[in-house]
Amino acid sequence: MSSNQNQAVVGIIGGGLVGALNAIYFAQRGWKVELYELRPDMRLPIHRESRRGKSINLALSERGLSALRNTGLDLEKKILEASVPMKARMVHIGKNGTQMSQAYDVNGQHINAVDRARLNELLLDEAESLANVTVHFEHRLVTADFDNNTMNFMTSEGEKTYKNDLIIGADGAYSRTRAQMMRNMRMDYSQEYIDTGYCELLMPPAKDPDGKPKFALDPNHLHIWPRHTFMLIALPNPDYSFTCTLFMPFQMFEDIETEDRLMTFFSENFNDSIPLIGEAALKSDFFANPRGSLVTVKASPHNYKNKSVIIGDAAHAMVPFYGQGMNCGFQDVEVLHQIMDQHHIEPQTNKEGVIIGLEKALNEYSKTRVKDAHAICDLAMYNYYEMRHAVTSYRFLARKKLEGAIHSVFPRLIIPLYTMVSFSTLPYSKAIDRWHRQTHWLNFAMISTTVVVASAAAFVGFSKRYHFMSSISSAIDSIRKYKK
Amino acid sequence: MSSNQNQAVVGIIGGGLVGALNAIYFAQRGWKVELYELRPDMRLPIHRESRRGKSINLALSERGLSALRNTGLDLEKKILEASVPMKARMVHIGKNGTQMSQAYDVNGQHINAVDRARLNELLLDEAESLANVTVHFEHRLVTADFDNNTMNFMTSEGEKTYKNDLIIGADGAYSRTRAQMMRNMRMDYSQEYIDTGYCELLMPPAKDPDGKPKFALDPNHLHIWPRHTFMLIALPNPDYSFTCTLFMPFQMFEDIETEDRLMTFFSENFNDSIPLIGEAALKSDFFANPRGSLVTVKASPHNYKNKSVIIGDAAHAMVPFYGQGMNCGFQDVEVLHQIMDQHHIEPQTNKEGVIIGLEKALNEYSKTRVKDAHAICDLAMYNYYEMRHAVTSYRFLARKKLEGAIHSVFPRLIIPLYTMVSFSTLPYSKAIDRWHRQTHWLNFAMISTTVVVASAAAFVGFSKRYHFMSSISSAIDSIRKYKK
Numbered sequence: 005m006s007s008n009q010n011q012a013v014v015g016i017i018g019g020g021l022v023g024a025l026n027a028i029y030f031a032q033r034g035w036k037v038e039l040y041e042l043r044p045d046m047r048l049p050i051h052r053e054s055r056r057g058k059s060i061n062l063a064l065s066e067r068g069l070s071a072l073r074n075t076g077l078d079l080e081k082k083i084l085e086a087s088v089p090m091k092a093r094m095v096h097i098g099k100n101g102t103q104m105s106q107a108y109d110v111n112g113q114h115i116n117a118v119d120r121a122r123l124n125e126l127l128l129d130e131a132e133s134l135a136n137v138t139v140h141f142e143h144r145l146v147t148a149d150f151d152n153n154t155m156n157f158m159t160s161e162g163e164k165t166y167k168n169d170l171i172i173g174a175d176g177a178y179s180r181t182r183a184q185m186m187r188n189m190r191m192d193y194s195q196e197y198i199d200t201g202y203c204e205l206l207m208p209p210a211k212d213p214d215g216k217p218k219f220a221l222d223p224n225h226l227h228i229w230p231r232h233t234f235m236l237i238a239l240p241n242p243d244y245s246f247t248c249t250l251f252m253p254f255q256m257f258e259d260i261e262t263e264d265r266l267m268t269f270f271s272e273n274f275n276d277s278i279p280l281i282g283e284a285a286l287k288s289d290f291f292a293n294p295r296g297s298l299v300t301v302k303a304s305p306h307n308y309k310n311k312s313v314i315i316g317d318a319a320h321a322m323v324p325f326y327g328q329g330m331n332c333g334f335q336d337v338e339v340l341h342q343i344m345d346q347h348h349i350e351p352q353t354n355k356e357g358v359i360i361g362l363e364k365a366l367n368e369y370s371k372t373r374v375k376d377a378h379a380i381c382d383l384a385m386y387n388y389y390e391m392r393h394a395v396t397s398y399r400f401l402a403r404k405k406l407e408g409a410i411h412s413v414f415p416r417l418i419i420p421l422y423t424m425v426s427f428s429t430l431p432y433s434k435a436i437d438r439w440h441r442q443t444h445w446l447n448f449a450m451i452s453t454t455v456v457v458a459s460a461a462a463f464v465g466f467s468k469r470y471h472f473m474s475s476i477s478s479a480i481d482s483i484r485k486y487k488k
Numbered sequence: 489m490s491s492n493q494n495q496a497v498v499g500i501i502g503g504g505l506v507g508a509l510n511a512i513y514f515a516q517r518g519w520k521v522e523l524y525e526l527r528p529d530m531r532l533p534i535h536r537e538s539r540r541g542k543s544i545n546l547a548l549s550e551r552g553l554s555a556l557r558n559t560g561l562d563l564e565k566k567i568l569e570a571s572v573p574m575k576a577r578m579v580h581i582g583k584n585g586t587q588m589s590q591a592y593d594v595n596g597q598h599i600n601a602v603d604r605a606r607l608n609e610l611l612l613d614e615a616e617s618l619a620n621v622t623v624h625f626e627h628r629l630v631t632a633d634f635d636n637n638t639m640n641f642m643t644s645e646g647e648k649t650y651k652n653d654l655i656i657g658a659d660g661a662y663s664r665t666r667a668q669m670m671r672n673m674r675m676d677y678s679q680e681y682i683d684t685g686y687c688e689l690l691m692p693p694a695k696d697p698d699g700k701p702k703f704a705l706d707p708n709h710l711h712i713w714p715r716h717t718f719m720l721i722a723l724p725n726p727d728y729s730f731t732c733t734l735f736m737p738f739q740m741f742e743d744i745e746t747e748d749r750l751m752t753f754f755s756e757n758f759n760d761s762i763p764l765i766g767e768a769a770l771k772s773d774f775f776a777n778p779r780g781s782l783v784t785v786k787a788s789p790h791n792y793k794n795k796s797v798i799i800g801d802a803a804h805a806m807v808p809f810y811g812q813g814m815n816c817g818f819q820d821v822e823v824l825h826q827i828m829d830q831h832h833i834e835p836q837t838n839k840e841g842v843i844i845g846l847e848k849a850l851n852e853y854s855k856t857r858v859k860d861a862h863a864i865c866d867l868a869m870y871n872y873y874e875m876r877h878a879v880t881s882y883r884f885l886a887r888k889k890l891e892g893a894i895h896s897v898f899p900r901l902i903i904p905l906y907t908m909v910s911f912s913t914l915p916y917s918k919a920i921d922r923w924h925r926q927t928h929w930l931n932f933a934m935i936s937t938t939v940v941v942a943s944a945a946a947f948v949g950f951s952k953r954y955h956f957m958s959s960i961s962s963a964i965d966s967i968r969k970y971k972k
Contacts (some may be wrong), residue, residue: 183667186679190781194678195670297674 009352011036012359015155015168017145017181018042021120022316022333023174024127028075029341031134034351038168039131040143040157042175047125060204061239061247062123063090063226063327064116065426071334077130083123087116088240094225101276105225106401109420110408113427114224115327117239145175148184150311169353170362171312174333177301179318185308192304198323198388200234201254201295207281209244217244220280228391229274235392236274248281250290251392257295263287298323300381305370310363313370315340320377325387326425328380335429336373343369372431379432383425406450407442418442493836495520496843499639499652501629501665502526505604506800506817507658508611512559513825515618518835522652523615524627524641526659531609544688545723545731546607547574547710547811548600549910555818561614567607571600572724578709585760589709590885593904594892597911598708599811601723629659632668634795653837654846655796658817661785663802669792676788682807682872684718685738685779691765693728701728704764712875713758719876720758732765734774735876741779747771782807784865789854794847797854799824804861809871810909816864819913820857827853856915863916867909890934891926902926 012035016023019041027039044051064087072079091114092107108115131137143157143164154167173181185191209217219240221227227238227246234252241247260266266287270278278286301321307313316333347365354360390400410418419428419442424435496519500507503525511523528535548571556563575598576591592599615621627641627648638651657665669675693701703724705711711722711730718736725731744750750771754762762770785805791797800817831849838844874884894902903912903926908919 178671187662190681190783192678192680194676194680196676196678197674299674 009354010357012170012351012353013038013168014170014172015040015166016172016174017155018173018175018179018316018318019124019128019139019141020174020176020316021124021127021330022337023172024124024131025071025075025334026172026174026315026337026340027131027137027139028077028079028127028134029337031131031137032075033341033344033349035136037131037134037137038166039137039139040145040155040166041139041141042144043141045128045139045141046121047128060120061117061241062120062330063239064118064123065327065331066113067328067338067429068331068334069116070429071338074338075130079126079130082126083118084116086122086126086242087118088223088242089114089116090226090240091224092226094222094227096227096229096274096276099272099275103222105222106404107408109423109427110412113423115226115426117226117241119241120330145180145184148181148312150185150188150308153311169357169359170310173312173314173318174316175318177299177317177321179314181312182303182314182318185312185314189308192302194300194302195321196300198298198300198385199253199255200251200388201257201297202249202251203257203290203293203295205248205250205281205286205289205293207238207246207248207277208285210280219244219246221246229277230392231273232392234273236277237391238277246280248277254295254297260290263291266290300385302378302381304374304378305367306373306377307366307370310359310366313340313366319373320381322381322384323388324384325391326380326384328384328425331426332377332380332432338429339373340369343372376432379436380425383421383432383436403446403450406453407446410446410449418446493838494841496654496835496837497522497652498654498656499524499650500656500658501639502657502659502663502800502802503608503612503623503625504658504660504800505608505611505814506821507656508608508615509555509559509818510656510658510799510821510824511615511621511623512561512563512611512618513821515615515621516559517825517828517833519620521615521618521621522650523621523623524629524639524650525623525625526628527625529612529623529625530605531612544604545601545725546604546814547723548602548607549811549815550597551812551913552815552818553600554913555822558822559614563610563614566610567602568600570606570610570726571602572707572726573598573600574710574724575708576710578706578711580711580713580758580760583756583759587706589706590888591892593907593911594896597907599710599910601710601725603725604814629664629668632665632796634669634672634792637795653841653843654794657796657798657802658800659802661783661801661805663798665796666787666798666802669796669798673792676786678784678786679805680784682782682784682869683737683739684735684872685741685781686733686735687741687774687777687779689732689734689765689770689773689777691722691730691732691761692769694764703728703730705730713761714876715757716876718757720761721875722761730764732761738779738781744774747775750774784869786862786865788858788862789851790857790861791850791854794843794850797824797850803857804865806865806868807872808868809875810864810868812864812868812909815910816861816916822913823857824853827856860916863920864909867916867920887930887934890937891930894930894933902930 014030014035015038016027016030017040019039023039023041027037030037064083069080072083091112092105095104095106096102097104128139132139142160144159146156146158148155148171150171153169153171154165155171157164157166171181173179173185175181186193207220210220212218221238223240229236234250234256236248236250238246238248260269267283270286299321300323301317303314303319306315306319315336317329319336320332322329322332344365347361347368349359349361349365352359404420407418407420411420411423419438421435421439424430424438425432428435498514498519499522500511500514501524503523507523507525511521514521548567553564556567575596576589579588579590580586581588612623616623626644628643630640630642632639632655634655637653637655638649639655641648641650655665657663657669659665670677691704694704696702705722707724713720718734718740720732720734722730722732744753751767754770783805784807785801787798787803790799790803799820801813803820804816806813806816828849831845831852833843833845833849836843888904891902891904895904895907903922905919905923908914908922909916912919
């Protein structure tokens with residue numbers, strides 16, 4: 005570094021999962037990192053306590069793992085040690101609690117249930133252990149003047165102003181950084197809520213005959229009770245508990261006003277879960293825990309010149325039904341730094357205080373990432389439909405089976421969408437393009453299969469006439485759909 | 489009013505056109521009105537001066553006039569006296585300045601060029617003349633706690649808190665009220681910019697042989713120079729000047745870096761306007777005046793319970809190409825009060841401090857108005873295309889002529905879209921529905937007409953073979969389009 009150069013400084017707003025990971029990436033490329041977090045340090049015992057009962061688990065899959073792996077630290081290993089692998093969905097059908105396991109991947113790949121808070125703590129620990137990272141807690145961004153690189157914060161010690169070469173907003177769906185950027189530039193923006201809200205319920209560990217704790221349900225599954233307009237899901241925690249989340253229209257939450265109504269509703273719809281959650285816990289959790297709302301946020305572009313960029317939920321909040329919110333945010337970080345590498349961005353400013361090439365790199369990041377963000381936001385909405393309905397439909401299951409069968413024989417010809425999204429790092433928009441092309445061929449294959457099966461059934465006089473007619477009518481139905 | 493009742497108080501954020509008109513409506517229905525305006529009083533001489541050169545004229549049409557008329561005051565008359573009627577578009581075609589007049593309405597109805605500032609002053613004067621209206625200038629909304637009916641403002645005398653029974657946001661496209669509401673509720677929201685910016689240029693009065701001022705162009709027209717990717721328009725002012733607005737992509741603005749480039753650009757595209765604006769004025773205006781940006785804002789719903797509602801640009805900013813921004817905002821006020829009338833909303837609170845029926849009325853307002861707001865936002869974007877392109881296309885003109893011809897013979901069968909939007913108060917969404925139905929029939933009529941004309945031309949051996957062939961090909965083309 006010549007005397008005219010200074011070490012580049014990045015200010016990251018938000019010390020959540022994505023902000024903390026980004027701090028590690030920037031520190032490793034030689035920048036000075038200032039990380040500003042609104043809340044107090046979550047790792048302090050007093051704040052740990054206040055978090056109790058609010059833990060949410062998340063599904064970590066390949067995109068997230070890849071970003072952790074590429075730090076070069078042993079983050080991936082540490083995190084996987086504290087996670088529970090989920091290799092399939094377990095669908096709870098009907099009142100009697102019949103369970104049906106649906107593997108996520110024909111090759112047995114799995115996603116991982118991780119504890120959000122634990123992951124966050126780990127990332128903060130790693131970030132703080134690096135010499136060039138400073139974490140400022142209890143810093144609430146008030147205003148940002150991007151053209152002059154300055155930010156004003158409200159802190160526990162009054163107002164403070166900081167000046168950083170680049171400002172990154174990793175401050176979530178209701179991002180203040182984004183709001184400040186919108187005052188400066190022509191940002192296209194949309195937020196759209198769904199009518200569905202959610203409420204968390206805890207399913208405590210069961211006990212084995214020796215009195216040792218064990219999981220109340222098969223732990224290597226993401227459990228789903230799909231009920232068309234609403235659903236219950238459960239993800240395992242390392243402490244043998246499950247975090248259950250009930251998703252349903254706000255109006256239905258409002259209609260369940262009494263404990264009696266709640267119990268009637270649960271016994272009619274999720275009867276097998278009642279003894280596992282426990283009646284008393286169910287009642288107290290349901291009425292005490294807050295109702296969350298679910299929003300899709302899209303923004304374009306993601307950057308303002310060479311001054312600022314938004315990542316994670318700040319750039320693309322999505323409904324949680326593909327389990328990609330965190331994974332997408334982690335991939336943002338990886339992609340951002342890949343592009344900065346390609347543009348040979350040095351960790352210093354020139355004598356005019358400018359980081360050479362940064363504007364071009366951020367423009368490219370925005371150009372490539374906006375379309376992937378939009379794609380996964382839309383896909384998450386689609387999966388909202390799939391999880392509530394399609395997982396119980398025979399057509400859906402047949403399609404899944406066929407996709408999986410072809411994939412295991414010709415692994416490059418047909419790749420199931422879920423596999424591309426969860427077990428690859430292929431850009432989301434490319435995964436969806438490929439999926440559309442595959443769908444064309446699969447429909448054709450399904451018609452052929454149906455016709456062959458129907459003919460075979462007819463030929464061997466497969467039991468009753470009823471079955472034959474139903475096969476034929478299903479074949480005709482498939483052909484009609486395909487012709488559309 | 490019994491001793492348990494209190495006069496209802498409405499707080500209106502924003503003393504612009506829509507806010508001031510709404511203050512008059514609420515005052516007339518017996519409410520106490522507090523109007524909070526961010527800026528100082530625009531009517532004070534010192535602020536009048538600073539506004540010089542920033543006047544923008546607007547096109548006032550039936551929806552706006554209806555809302556003014558229904559105040560029962562003589563607002564409509566006062567405003568029309570200070571406006572210039574525009575009965576047609578004057579399209580300036582090609583380099584040589586050929587002009588073509590296109591009437592807005594076959595029955596000779598006109599729209600009115602009004603000065604925004606003058607109209608605003610008049611509305612503020614009227615509002616302040618009412619005993620139950622108080623106007624607070626230099627009040628910047630900081631936060632609002634809708635559930636408790638309170639607002640905090642930053643004023644020239646420091647922070648102030650007010651408590652009103654109903655809070656109305658009439659504070660424009662970048663509404664602070666809306667932003668505060670979005671923190672409280674699940675509001676779907678989108679903002680979308682177009683790549684086109686605008687710059688205002690003044691065309692001063694010309695002089696007649698006696699040295700008296702006169703209009704440099706025909707004053708009873710809205711002048712347009714459509715150039716496909718960009719355009720110039722000019723609206724008359726009562727002082728014989730025209731306000732010209734150049735709409736073009738931001739990139740083109742940036743590319744015109746020198747006075748020479750500007751003059752080349754103008755002589756190639758708007759040659760006839762140069763002597764009328766004046767070369768020196770053109771150069772100074774173009775480089776000194778700011779570039780405006782154009783945004784479409786949609787929000788849903790428009791209200792939060794019985795606590796607040798957004799109207800005007802705060803609820804639905806639109807691009808200015810249908811001249812409906814202000815008209816739609818004025819109609820918001822009229823519709824809001826019609827619905828409050830239908831719900832018999834009394835101007836007082838009950839002993840619990842609640843205004844009976846208000847929540848239901850505001851929910852209904854939102855339900856009906858959201859779809860009309862979305863409809864006119866979309867239509868304004870469509871007209872952006874039409875103004876730059878279609879006004880020079882022969883198909884477009886033929887369709888207009890046919891529409892007009894049928895309308896004059898059967899005034900209830902076919903009503904041109906422009907007539908429904910600008911010369912009626914039919915809800916926007918209904919106007920568009922009707923237009924879609926009409927289009928079906930008109931396409932059929934156009935094919936018939938084309939076929940008849942082509943046959944007649946062939947029959948009478950109408951001059952050259954070329955003409956015949958072109959008629960036939962146009963007929964075939966129409967049939968093709970219709971079949972699509």
